[in-house]
Amino acid sequence: MSGASKKLMGTTAAGGGFTAIEDVFSTYLYTGNGSTRTITNDIDLAGEGGLVWVKDRVNTISHGLFDTERGVFKVTASDTTGVEETQTTSLTAFNSDGFTLGSRSDYNGSSRPYASWTFRKAPRFFDVVTYTGDGVAGRTVSHGLNFTPACIIVKRLDSSVGAGGVTYHVGMDSTAPENYYMELVSTGARSLSSIRWNDTAPTESIFTLGTSTSVNASGGRYVAYLFAHDPLGPSGDGSDGLIACGTCSGETGSNRDIDLGWEPQWVLAKAADATRDWRIVDNMRGFLASGTGVRLKPNTSSTEAADDTIHVRSTGFYVNGLSGSGDYIYIAIRRGPMRVPESGTEVFAQDYFGENSGGVSPAHRSGWPVDAFLRLYTIGGSNDYPGLFTRFLGKTFLTTHNTAAEQTFNNDMWVYNNGVWESPSTVSTVYTAMFRRAPNFFDVVAYTGNSTAGRTVSHSLGVAPEMFFVKVRNTARSWYCYHKDATHTSDPSKTGAEVSLSLNSDGGGANGDWDDTAPTDSVFTLSGTINVNLSGNTYIAYLFATLAGVSKVGSYTGNGSSQTINCGFTSGARFILIKRTDSTGDWYVWDTARGIVTGNDPHLSLNTTAAEVTSDDSIDPASSGFIVNQVAATNINVSSASYIFYAVS
DSSP: HHHHHHHHHHOTTTBOOOHHHHHHEEEEEEEEEEEOOOEEEEHHHHHHOOOEEEEEEOOOOOOEETTTTTTTTTBBBBSOOOOOEEEETSSEEEETTTTEOOSSSHHHHHTOOEEEEEEBBTTTTTEEEEEEOOOOEEEEEEEEEOOOOOEEEEEEOOOOOSOOOEEEGGOSSSSSGGEOOOOOOOOOOOOTTTTSSSTTOOOOEEEEEEOOOOHHHOOEEEEEEEEOOOOOTTSSSTTOOOOEEEEEEOTTTTTEEEESSSSSSEEEEEEESSSOEEEEETTOOOOSSSSEEEEETSSOOOOOEOOOOOEEEETTTEOOOOOOEEEEEEEEEEOSSOOSSGGGGTTTEEEETTTTTTSOOOOOEOOOSSSSSEEEETTTTTTTSSEEGGGGTTTTTESSSSSOOEEEEEOSSSSOEEESSSSSOOEEEEEEEEEEEETOOOEEEEEOOOOOOOEEEEESSSOOSSSSEEEEEEOOOOOOEEEETTTTTSSOBBBBEEEEBOOOOOOOOEESTTOOOOOSEEEEEOSSSSSHHHHTOOOEEEEEBTTTEEEEEEEEESSSSSEEEEEEEEEEESEEEEEESSOOOOOEETTTTTTOOOOOBBBEEOOOOOOOOOOOOEEEEEETTTEEEEEETTSSSSSSSSEEEEEEE
């Protein structure tokens, strides 16, 4: 049984309830309003408990750490040795679906941008405990992680003596990590100490303290944050793993690759053997496949800044080669969502530029974090349209109508939890189709070619992709498309993985670039051609699948008049892509934002910069999917012709 199937059933392979990462962790970016602000991130802090970590992104303000064990108004900082403060206008409530902030400018200043990270208490993931020290070596503290902690951060609350965030991490040493510690407030490398952890490894129920006042002063008050290392999860196959704590080793100046078996959305990392800053990266602010992302430093109050150290992979991440450091420790948290969506509105949205923004960013509204979007220009004539953007690549994008390498667009488009694109204004000529990566629906993968035929690339779709587009990013070359039902223009015996289509061309099916191998629920296969797998070239792939009631990847044979294409929907298709494969034909797009009606329907072509055409009735609505009509303007229902399509409800 695939991981996605287990998630759909709501259980793990080992039985019991399934915990999805979206239940226990959230990166939520927001703009302060200077009064009261409720952050709704769907994390149950009121019932389950946890930690909220907040940082002003553009001002030198300390990190604020709030947890349910100490209660509202109580804040400590990762970047100072200051004592716990009581701030009645800071975090004012832990809610069943997030938290509420007061007017304090450190966390909710008017028009100031903030990052928040919420960790919910959950077995095998995260826990928070408070305790009072007794000064006795061997003192044990119970925890509820129900799993051996791989990282423990202890903050003293009542004194600045030793209040630097003493950290245990399983990656500090390969044999006896309990003999070492680092401080979250410091750039310092690991140090030997028997008085922090009493040279005693933690267990699944307790951790042990020495006599250091930083962790166990008699009468001292402390809070401890505990993180598990459980990349495989209860199932043991990685389908339900949520968190990993480990180390990556490498020669000075070399890259370090970390294989987690899944893609992370948040990483905390620190050089263990060198004087370096701690770093936090996340996929909301810029955790990229390549290029320069952004980071915040837990050990300083400094502002968010560009960083080229940590890059995401579909199965983990890598650390760029840095001088003076060989070993990095890390905490990595899995990307979500992990649950299979149940409706199209959970994962697909469409909007005109500024139409629903009310003059406030983002310009295009979805209601959830967008992972990729298609940008269309209804009046045509611009080489920047149609364009495909993905969170994976930050501010770069690719145009679908030509062979151009990726381009840079200087716009802070991804830092929103409810859509994309800043600077809204009402521009009725720009339409955006927005997609969220989710099991069984849609995925995006970046990879580097190796020129080896039969090379496989991992993905997180959870089912075999039925259609995907591949484009080289660093040089000019065509798009190449796989579709399970594609047919060869001149050789009808070739179908599916034996065939490639070009997204930037109206041509039919040609010889395939997929090593004649159909994709699986975990990988897709490449030939050794320059088109999709040239050694050293960087590529991006967009993967689509059929999800009952949500999306449909399919095909049909034209009948020369009119026919209903049944997608298994109940309220019709909101987005339709159609391409003829046995002969020439554009990649036509229709959508309900511009109109799928009984009568003429506007359409655009992904392979051209032409303006939309509004003078023909090629498509009509149908509750189960859509209706195709044969008209000369599009020829999408020519008798006996072969067509592929993709539709979203």
